[in-house]
Amino acid sequence: MTIKKIHYVSGLTLSVFIGVHLFNHFMSFWGPTAHISTMEILRFVYRNPLVETLLLIAVLTQIVSGIRLFIRKRKEVTNSFEQLQILTGLYLALFLTIHLSAVLTGRSVFHLDTNFYFGAAGLNTFPFNVFFIPYYSLAIISVFGHVAAVHRTKMKRSLLGASPGQQSVWILILGVVLAGFLIYGLTNRFNGFQIPKEYKVLTGN
Numbered sequence: 168m169t170i171k172k173i174h175y176v177s178g179l180t181l182s183v184f185i186g187v188h189l190f191n192h193f194m195s196f197w198g199p200t201a202h203i204s205t206m207e208i209l210r211f212v213y214r215n216p217l218v219e220t221l222l223l224i225a226v227l228t229q230i231v232s233g234i235r236l237f238i239r240k241r242k243e244v245t246n247s248f249e250q251l252q253i254l255t256g257l258y259l260a261l262f263l264t265i266h267l268s269a270v271l272t273g274r275s276v277f278h279l280d281t282n283f284y285f286g287a288a289g290l291n292t293f294p295f296n297v298f299f300i301p302y303y304s305l306a307i308i309s310v311f312g313h314v315a316a317v318h319r320t321k322m323k324r325s326l327l328g329a330s331p332g333q334q335s336v337w338i339l340i341l342g343v344v345l346a347g348f349l350i351y352g353l354t355n356r357f358n359g360f361q362i363p364k365e366y367k368v369l370t371g372n
Contacts, residue, residue, distance in 0.1 A: 170239075174232035178313075180225040184213065185310055189345070195283065195352040199360060202283040226267055230260045248335060252316030255309035262306045277368060284366040290350070291359045292370045300354075304346040311342020 168176075191209060194202045212218060233256045244250050273279045289299035315338035322331040329337065351357065362370075 170232050170235055173228060174236055175317075177225045177228040177232065178317075180221070181229055182310075182314070184222055184225075187213075189307070189349065192349050192353060195287075195349075199283045199287070206282055223267075226263050230263055233257075233260050248316045248319040248332075251312050251339075252320075255312040255316065258305060258309045259313060262302075262309070266306075273369075279366065279369075284360075284363055285369070287353055287360055288362050288366045288369045290353050291355070291362055292367075295370050296354070300350055303353075304350055307346035307349065308339075308342045311345070312339050315339040315342070 187209060191202065191205050194205045213222060237253055237257060241253065244253065270281050270285075273281045273285055279285055286303075289295040290303065315335040318338060319331055319335040322334060325331070326334055354360070
């Protein structure tokens, strides 16, 4: 199997988890309790040792294969979508590395439940939210941007009157809108959530 194929398969695997993860974040509109309750149900699947191992392998495979593809093809970029694919791929590799390290550190070093409050601490605490709001927003946009770029390459026909290029633009726009929508929910409509004392160690408060 080629590196490109391996990258594609690991990406599909991660896309399923990311989709479920974003749905979980959508529940923040009903408050932390709804978010955590949904997460507890979903954890029966992705906290299964086998599934968790497969996800970890998929993340590492995606990062390593993505970097190798970047090194190989960075001088072969011919259009804006290929450039978008490279830029979003690099950002996602950085984000996944940081995010995975943070979650593992939170669980093994700080002995925290990496639930809603673990991710929301930085989003709801000034001045950390100045960094974390764009950090998470760009991650969501990059997922959709990466998918849009791949879609532009693989899609060969129009759909509902939209050309492959137009379809890809709409996918990217959807990512931008969804990023804003989810950040709005995760910050209690920009009013901020109260963070429990045990999670304030993450922001030094």
